[in-house]
Amino acid sequence: MPSPSIGVFALQGDVREHLRVLNDLGVDAVRVRRPEELARCDALVLPGGESTTMYKLARTFELFEPLVDRIRSGMPTFGTCAGMIMMADRLEDAAEGQETLGGLDITVRRNAFGRQVDSFEGELDFDGLGDPVHAVFIRAPWVEDLGEGVEPLATIPAGEAAGRIVAVRQGSLMATSFHPEVGGDDRIHRYFVDLVKQS
Template identity: 85%
Template sequence: MTTHQTPSIGVFALQGDVREHVQVLTRLGVDAFTVRRPEELERCDGLVLPGGESTTMYKLARTFDLFEPLARRIGAGMPTFGTCAGMIMLADRVRDGIDGQETLGGLDITVRRNAFGRQVDSFEGEIAFDGFDDPVHAVFIRAPWVEEAGAGVEVLATIPSGPAAGRIVAVRQGNLVATSFHPEVADDDRIHRYFVDLVKQSSQSLPVQ
């Protein structure tokens, strides 16, 4: 890990929509790169776990000997941002997962996998995000939602109306942030900027290594 003025933020790249996150982070002036091996993880001041297929992600992380190093770094406080499948990967508990499904954990939440339905049930809309003056345009693709959140979890966004009204779709706990939706596909970098600021704040509190 390095700590410097320009943070180094990796994007888990064994599966998922990696390129879009790298592009947004690069636009924000971050040293953004892909992470497929433990030695690449060591460069990270922060990490993004992208959307994709959570069951495939944890299996590939095991195959490439990345699962345990990821869990250790997250447990040690590395700022991490999970979107959609990435939210599932950060959750301590999963409902409707496959038999034996593993997560990296860290967030004291219970998520329901594919909570909004199949691919054809994907949708988008405007939702209020805590701390932002204007709503964010949220794109939900086979998305999870948070069914239970522990006392230490800050709720950042919920579904405002419809059958899923009130469902939690964005949370933060310490250095961990997760959204059910895909901010990387919208023309709005505020949530990524929110995470970059979190990485910078975390880096300033750590010694250079």
């Protein structure tokens, strides 16, 4: 089977880091800034960044509706941090007028762990992976509520946020509150690539 073409939303956010991990996994990883670039992709990564800026730029570059259409039609999509916010059907603490692409039947709370100074790292058990993953949280969201058919993949193990859901999967869609593209562990991206190949 040929390697899938996986696009990375490239209008804002930590694009290079995702491209590097995907390329290292032997995937045809491409930047997506225009509808015609999206049309050539089998799957998509929505990176961390600033979710309000991301949706506004997607509107400006006429990418918003094509993204919504592709996600609704079943294109495998993986969102990290702001990407999780972009994929959520519902938001808590949304900016005024903030739009999401939707697709994931979840409620997400923006900046749930606090401001930039409250960023942190920790070890998490991730469903389907043997050893814990090292998770980096930067102004991260968490999942407040899951709809039917949404599977939690990871939760915060201890502390004030213990039990909070920080990774989910719904069919060919998945999202994490944290940034698996930093730190040199490619297993979550590998998990997504396997998901794409199965779709």
